[in-house]
Amino acid sequence: MCDTSEKICIGFIGLGLIGGSIAKTLRKVHPEYKLMAYCRTKATIEEAIQEGVIDIALEERDDRFADCDYIFLCAPVSTNISYLPFVKGIAKPGCIITDVGSVKGEIHQAVETLGMTHQFIGGHPMAGSEKTGYSSATDYLLENAYYMITPGPDVEIATVSAFVDLVQSLKAIPMVLTYEEHDYITAGVSHLPHIVAATLVNALASLDTPEEQMKTVAAGGFKDITRIASSSPEVWQQICLSNQKQLSNVLDSYIRLLVQAKYLVDNKKGHELYNMFESSREYRNSMEDSSYGPTKKEYVVYCDLLDEAGGIAAVTTILAINQISIKNIGITHNREFEEGALRIEFYEEQAGILARKVLKDHGYTIHIRN
Ligand SMILES: NC(=O)c1ccc[n+]([C@@H]2O[C@H](COP(=O)([O-])OP(=O)(O)OC[C@H]3O[C@@H](n4cnc5c(N)ncnc54)[C@H](O)[C@@H]3O)[C@@H](O)[C@H]2O)c1
Numbered sequence: 001m002c003d004t005s006e007k008i009c010i011g012f013i014g015l016g017l018i019g020g021s022i023a024k025t026l027r028k029v030h031p032e033y034k035l036m037a038y039c040r041t042k043a044t045i046e047e048a049i050q051e052g053v054i055d056i057a058l059e060e061r062d063d064r065f066a067d068c069d070y071i072f073l074c075a076p077v078s079t080n081i082s083y084l085p086f087v088k089g090i091a092k093p094g095c096i097i098t099d100v101g102s103v104k105g106e107i108h109q110a111v112e113t114l115g116m117t118h119q120f121i122g123g124h125p126m127a128g129s130e131k132t133g134y135s136s137a138t139d140y141l142l143e144n145a146y147y148m149i150t151p152g153p154d155v156e157i158a159t160v161s162a163f164v165d166l167v168q169s170l171k172a173i174p175m176v177l178t179y180e181e182h183d184y185i186t187a188g189v190s191h192l193p194h195i196v197a198a199t200l201v202n203a204l205a206s207l208d209t210p211e212e213q214m215k216t217v218a219a220g221g222f223k224d225i226t227r228i229a230s231s232s233p234e235v236w237q238q239i240c241l242s243n244q245k246q247l248s249n250v251l252d253s254y255i256r257l258l259v260q261a262k263y264l265v266d267n268k269k270g271h272e273l274y275n276m277f278e279s280s281r282e283y284r285n286s287m288e289d290s291s292y293g294p295t296k297k298e299y300v301v302y303c304d305l306l307d308e309a310g311g312i313a314a315v316t317t318i319l320a321i322n323q324i325s326i327k328n329i330g331i332t333h334n335r336e337f338e339e340g341a342l343r344i345e346f347y348e349e350q351a352g353i354l355a356r357k358v359l360k361d362h363g364y365t366i367h368i369r370n
């Protein structure tokens, strides 16, 4: 589909966390591409141009969208749908319109109504964060993340293939599926957890003492499970409204499990409570690191422990002296490593790279896991 003799041109509507991360990654891996964007906030586009990520700032309904080979809709889900009539009118023949929205059913239905099924490929990177905006976007957010792709029924196979290649070039892992499958899966694995996190935080707020002692002592457990409660209300309001049916179904199943858990507590059903925690532990432990979304392999360093007392303390001290923050640390007993190795997880890719260097400089053997 794309005319490869010309520079590939990609346009964005919305340049926040996800649009910004795709643009930054494209700039890194395809420096020759022409990138253009419209963003509601003028300061954002100015920043993106200054950084060399975006070449051309566009107005909201700019004629120059007609030059694009791909147009990425990167606003909240219903807002993306509202831009379809405009992009349909402006897109040149062969231009593929894609989106990054967390729900796919409604946009595919709108695409069908508008007669755009030959030019729309739904997309959804399963990576993100509770943060919003271009300033939180990175050129590595999508790395090792599944990127779900829901092609319109009339898109040519070669065109889907070219899009899959584009996604792969961003170091994401393409997964092609139907929009119905997509919306069922994401209702369970993403939309329900956001409702659980939001309601859990709201429950704590209403249960807390006047002195806010719960808030004061809230530790790792509460914070781990509620990070995503800080996500954008605008983005999540639209997701919940858009995936209403599937979300309502998974909420029903979840509420049944909560009612069951209350019954086990109320009736002191020790054996059943044990089973509940045992089965959740088994399933959770069976998940791969690579499915942890933004916790990328690059953020994890494995190193052999030197044979000395206080081995872990020595490593953490070296990292602390170099001002490298650790997210998590522990010994891993994996067949890949003969004796077991220290697994150190970092918040950022850069921290992992620096840690590898300083630990090597101190004589540690570093393992890269593929
Ligand atoms: N946040 C995540 O973790 C995540 C992950 C994958 C996909 N998504 C999806 O990506 C999309 C964008 O989310 P985000 O996290 O980047 O949000 P964000 O708030 O960081 O960015 C949203 C962008 O859309 C623009 N925008 C908002 N309303 C607009 C309007 N009415 N007209 C024009 N532009 C408008 C904003 O200016 C901003 O550039 C959403 O559809 C969301 O479902 C989010």
Ligand SMILES: O=C(O)C(=O)CC1(C(=O)O)C=CC(O)C=C1
Pocket: 101, 102, 125, 126, 127, 128, 129, 130, 189, 190, 191, 228, 293, 294
């Ligand atoms: O890691 C996070 O903060 C996210 O919420 C990312 C997350 C999710 O896993 O639910 C959020 C929305 C998406 O559409 C995809 C990914």
